[in-house]
Amino acid sequence: xxxxxxxxxxxxxxxxxxxxxxxxxxxxxxxxxxxxxxxxxxxxxxxxxxxxxxxxxxxxxxxxxxxxxxxxxxxxxxxxxxxxxxxxxxxxxxxxxxxxxxxxxxxxxxxxxxxxxxxxxxxxxxxxxxxxxxxxxxxxxxxxxxxxxxxxxxxxxxxxxxxxxxxxxxxxxxxxxxxxxxxxxxxxxxxxxxxxxxxxxxxxxxxxxxxxxxxxxxxxxxxxxxxxxxxxxxxxxxxxxxxxxxxxxxxxxxxxxxxxxxxxxxxxxxxxxxxxxxxxx
Numbered sequence: 001x002x003x004x005x006x007x008x009x010x011x012x013x014x015x016x017x018x019x020x021x022x023x024x025x026x027x028x029x030x031x032x033x034x035x036x037x038x039x040x041x042x043x044x045x046x047x048x049x050x051x052x053x054x055x056x057x058x059x060x061x062x063x064x065x066x067x068x069x070x071x072x073x074x075x076x077x078x079x080x081x082x083x084x085x086x087x088x089x090x091x092x093x094x095x096x097x098x099x100x101x102x103x104x105x106x107x108x109x110x111x112x113x114x115x116x117x118x119x120x121x122x123x124x125x126x127x128x129x130x131x132x133x134x135x136x137x138x139x140x141x142x143x144x145x146x147x148x149x150x151x152x153x154x155x156x157x158x159x160x161x162x163x164x165x166x167x168x169x170x171x172x173x174x175x176x177x178x179x180x181x182x183x184x185x186x187x188x189x190x191x192x193x194x195x196x197x198x199x200x201x202x203x204x205x206x207x208x209x210x211x212x213x214x215x216x217x218x219x220x221x222x223x224x225x226x227x228x229x230x231x232x233x234x235x236x237x238x239x240x241x242x243x244x245x246x247x248x249x250x251x252x253x254x255x256x257x258x259x260x261x262x263x264x265x266x267x268x269x270x271x272x273x274x275x276x277x278x279x280x281x
Contacts, residue, residue: 014088014112016120020127022086023054029080030056033091033100034118037140041131043154044142045092049122051131053090053114061091061099076107083108090114090121139220147220148180157218162211166223166247173224183211185221187247221247 022028032039032052039058041050052058057079063072081087087109089097094115101111114121121127132138136155146153147161164185165178174184189207192199199207213219 012112013094013115016114016116016124016127019053019088019114023128025086027084028086028088030114031059031079031081031087031089031097031100032056032118033059033061033089033097035060035062035140037138037143038092038118039132040138041135042140042143044140045119047119047122049125049129050135051122051129052118053121054128054130056090056130059100061096064099064103076104081109085109087111088114090117092119093117144179144220144222159216159218160214161218161220162213163220164211164222164247166221178224179222182222185211185247190247 019030030053034052035044036058038044038050039052039056039060043050059075059079059081063075067075076082081104087104089101089104089111090113091097094113094117096117097113101113104111122129143153143155144163147156148163163179163182165174165182166185166187167173168187171184171186174182178184190199190204191197198204
């Protein structure tokens with residue numbers, strides 16, 4: 001059944017039972033309009049469980065007012081929101097999905113809203129859900145604010161923690177401004193400038209311990225920009241989010257991302273690394 005073939009009495013909403021029964025239907029696109037952190041698995045409003053409805057695509061409603069129109073069109077197509085699909089939108093409440101529903105309806109699609117929203121779905125342990133594997137490694141802004149304020153959010157650091165402003169050889173950027181309590185981390189300290197591969201385990205351990213990172217430290221990484229500066233000799237120097245990601249993935253004697261199969265990196269001696277994405281949605 002396509003969007004042009006919905007029965008006249010299908011209405012503009014869908015109930016939990018019908019939505020559950022249609023999971024896996026290739027003619028159905030389910031859209032989660034909540035912030036990406038919620039979609040990934042964080043319980044932003046203390047819901048019973050974190051995650052999203054199985055098979056749902058993420059399209060935070062905030063994108064409608066923060067992303068350029070051509071990119072919006074590209075994202076809608078990429079996520080399958082095109083003619084020929086049934087569409088169901090949901091958020092925390094029915095009103096959350098209204099702006100995206102109206103945009104899709106204006107584009108000629110037939111859209112139904114799951115009015116009960118994520119809290120109702122999450123409250124029923126019999127209903128399936130999906131979430132990003134290890135989603136607590138990708139933290140969100142409110143989580144970081146609470147940690148810096150000394151509060152105890154979901155998945156809070158169990159022990160000491162350090163926050164790092166990361167880029168590739170631009171200490172003046174850190175000097176210009178950085179988040180409170182953040183230390184500076186230059187990826188040159190972790191990578192060999194000859195071939196840009198990681199430094200030796202001995203060099204990495206020296207560098208990280210010099211930063212105060214030990215086996216029980218939770219390391220939180222962020223960068224200021226998501227794009228490089230074309231006027232720089234090395235345009236990627238200021239792409240701090242890329243640098244933060246590289247640092248998070250850098251195997252080392254005390255890195256949480258180290259492979260447990262490496263004979264030189266015992267998995268019991270690993271720090272916990274968290275990464276904060278720049279996009280707040």
